[in-house]
Amino acid sequence: MNIHERSWPTEGLTRIPYxxxxxxxxxxxxxxxxxxxxxxxxxxxxxxxxxxNTFRTASLGDMPVVVTRDRDGAIHAFENRCAHRGxxxxxxxxxxxxEIVCVYHNWTYDLEGKLTGVAFRRGIGGxxxxxxxxxxxxxxxxxxxVEIFAGxxxxxxxxxxxxxxxxxxxxxxxxxxxxxxxPAKLLGGYSxxxxxxxxxxxxxxxxxxxxxxxxxFFTTFRLNRLSQKGGLxxxxxxxxxxxxxxxxxxxxxxxxxxxxxxxxxxYSLEAPELLKSIDEFGDGxxxxxxxxxxxxxxxxxxNCLAVRRVVPHGLDRTELxxxxxxxxxxxxxxxxxxxxxxxxxxPSGLISMEDGAATGFVQRGIRAAGDKESFVEMGGxxxxxxxxxxxxxxxxxFWKTYRRHMGM
Amino acid sequence: MDIERRLAVLDLNARYAEAIDDGRLEEWPDFFTEDGxxxxxxxENVEQGLPLSMVYATxxxxxxxxxxxxxxxxxxEAQRYRxxxxxxxxxxxxxxxxxxxxSFMVARIMHTGETALFATGSYRDRIAQDGEAARxxxxxxxxxxxxxxxxxxxxx
Numbered sequence: 001m002n003i004h005e006r007s008w009p010t011e012g013l014t015r016i017p018y019x020x021x022x023x024x025x026x027x028x029x030x031x032x033x034x035x036x037x038x039x040x041x042x043x044x045x046x047x048x049x050x051x052x053n054t055f056r057t058a059s060l061g062d063m064p065v066v067v068t069r070d071r072d073g074a075i076h077a078f079e080n081r082c083a084h085r086g087x088x089x090x091x092x093x094x095x096x097x098x099e100i101v102c103v104y105h106n107w108t109y110d111l112e113g114k115l116t117g118v119a120f121r122r123g124i125g126g127x128x129x130x131x132x133x134x135x136x137x138x139x140x141x142x143x144x145x146v147e148i149f150a151g152x153x154x155x156x157x158x159x160x161x162x163x164x165x166x167x168x169x170x171x172x173x174x175x176x177x178x179x180x181x182x183p184a185k186l187l188g189g190y191s192x193x194x195x196x197x198x199x200x201x202x203x204x205x206x207x208x209x210x211x212x213x214x215x216x217f218f219t220t221f222r223l224n225r226l227s228q229k230g231g232l233x234x235x236x237x238x239x240x241x242x243x244x245x246x247x248x249x250x251x252x253x254x255x256x257x258x259x260x261x262x263x264x265x266x267y268s269l270e271a272p273e274l275l276k277s278i279d280e281f282g283d284g285x286x287x288x289x290x291x292x293x294x295x296x297x298x299x300x301x302x303n304c305l306a307v308r309r310v311v312p313h314g315l316d317r318t319e320l321x322x323x324x325x326x327x328x329x330x331x332x333x334x335x336x337x338x339x340x341x342x343x344x345x346x347p348s349g350l351i352s353m354e355d356g357a358a359t360g361f362v363q364r365g366i367r368a369a370g371d372k373e374s375f376v377e378m379g380g381x382x383x384x385x386x387x388x389x390x391x392x393x394x395x396x397x398f399w400k401t402y403r404r405h406m407g408m
Numbered sequence: 409m410d411i412e413r414r415l416a417v418l419d420l421n422a423r424y425a426e427a428i429d430d431g432r433l434e435e436w437p438d439f440f441t442e443d444g445x446x447x448x449x450x451x452e453n454v455e456q457g458l459p460l461s462m463v464y465a466t467x468x469x470x471x472x473x474x475x476x477x478x479x480x481x482x483x484x485e486a487q488r489y490r491x492x493x494x495x496x497x498x499x500x501x502x503x504x505x506x507x508x509x510x511s512f513m514v515a516r517i518m519h520t521g522e523t524a525l526f527a528t529g530s531y532r533d534r535i536a537q538d539g540e541a542a543r544x545x546x547x548x549x550x551x552x553x554x555x556x557x558x559x560x561x562x563x564x
Contacts, residue, residue, distance in 0.1 A: 188453040190462060195558055221477075346462050
């Protein structure tokens with residue numbers, strides 16, 4: 001069905017129509033209007049391009065992208081597509097290169113993505129080759145506008161879009177800086193293929209209401225305190241958000257106490273060192289989940305830090321690319337602490353494994369419900385920041401932003 | 409003597425895979441020594457010299473905690489694994505430990521009937537004689553792919 005024939009439910013942001021997750025035309029339009037439109041997409045950590053003449057592949061929605069650091073240290077990004085026949089230019093995830101060479105016909109590019117050479121352009125022995133007035137450089141890969149903010153590399157196709165800091169907003173930008181407090185050190189990564197539409201995952205991230213209900217690890221082991229303070233911060237317009245909670249007792253006594261209580265209930269961690277953490281940010285915030293429209297998540301779960309890229313692979317498949325990091329001045333003990341806590345995240349994460357499956361449960365559940373809608377009234381109908389995390393305000397914020405980009 | 413110790417490794421591998429495939433997860437920690445290490449990582453991380461794991465345990469107690477979480481806390485659809493193991497390549501260490509490398513393929517069978525090749529990779533093991541039994545002092549699961557479909561709940 002044509003999206004222009006569809007209309008948003010009259011109730012507004014408290015209703016999400018299910019056709020939004022299953023319309024093929026809409027998917028293509030999202031690529032154009034959102035991912036290649038006026039949005040910043042997180043491409044990689046600056047630390048993933050450690051030296052001059054290195055590259056890393058990424059994506060802008062469906063569009064394959066190469067991110068490079070040139071010999072002078074400047075970072076560039078361009079479409080991973082040869083000017084000639086459209087072949088991928090970089091076949092590897094990462095590597096070192098002084099120039100980019102297309103394997104198909106050996107056309108070459110500099111690290112800014114400019115075409116620098118066409119093999120046998122003048123032919124061989126005066127025969128063959130291209131006409132003298134041919135302009136192959138006019139067909140080159142599209143170059144992205146790139147900005148680095150707090151060690152994070154963002155890219156956009158938009159010329160008119162505000163700088164990243166402004167795009168993040170005055171509420172969210174300082175919270176990005178808070179986590180990216182020092183030069184990052186890569187600890188590794190993996191990816192998770194989710195059986196659902198990309199928007200279902202972004203809603204999941206922004207849905208602070210589900211956290212203690214779907215993810216039972218903390219509650220089962222009595223590691224949550226009802227008194228834990230926190231809140232939900234939503235940037236103006238709804239684009240970006242932070243959900244955070246304080247660690248009740250950063251000295252670690254909460255676990256011993258929790259252990260006592262849970263011992264009575266029969267559940268406690270035999271090896272509580274799993275959760276041993278330190279207040280490295282000095283503000284008592286034990287958890288901060290931050291999202292940036294359309295598909296970026298910055299995560300601090302105690303000392304477990306990660307960036308997540310949400311990459312759509314068609315209507316009902318979404319790749320979640322996780323990259324974990326620490327800081328260059330971490331000692332071995334700190335790295336060990338982060339590694340132990342990494343048990344909490346990723347596809348095997350004791351508190352995150354359910355998220356991937358949850359998007360699939362919705363995608364399967366709504367298969368015959370294109371004309372129905374979800375009901376999103378926790379915390380009312382607004383998108384304002386609030387203290388309670390029993391709220392779907394950030395989810396509504398996502399849809400407000402989505403509708404603005406999609407003109408619906 | 410060597411033959412017996414080699415057979416003990418093959419037996420350990422077989423019993424380990426069978427316990428997981430039969431869903432007897434409570435037995436899984438007992439395949440490790442008390443301070444046994446278990447981790448799941450990817451070939452990509454190993455090649456880059458990066459330490460990140462998907463699962464990282466440094467004691468049998470941590471493994472028991474994970475089993476308890478899988479049984480009582482985590483939510484995932486009913487599923488089973490079927491391990492197919494390659495022959496173990498075994499080397500004898502000077503200190504009496506054995507080192508083994510074993511390739512595996514694991515199919516995941518969902519309650520819906522959907523069966524798919526879920527994971528391939530290699531076990532890198534350090535095996536110690538622990539009383540009567542051979543146990544893993546260290547088992548590192550190196551996945552060939554960096555990508556996991558949906559979730560990895562049951563251990564590999």
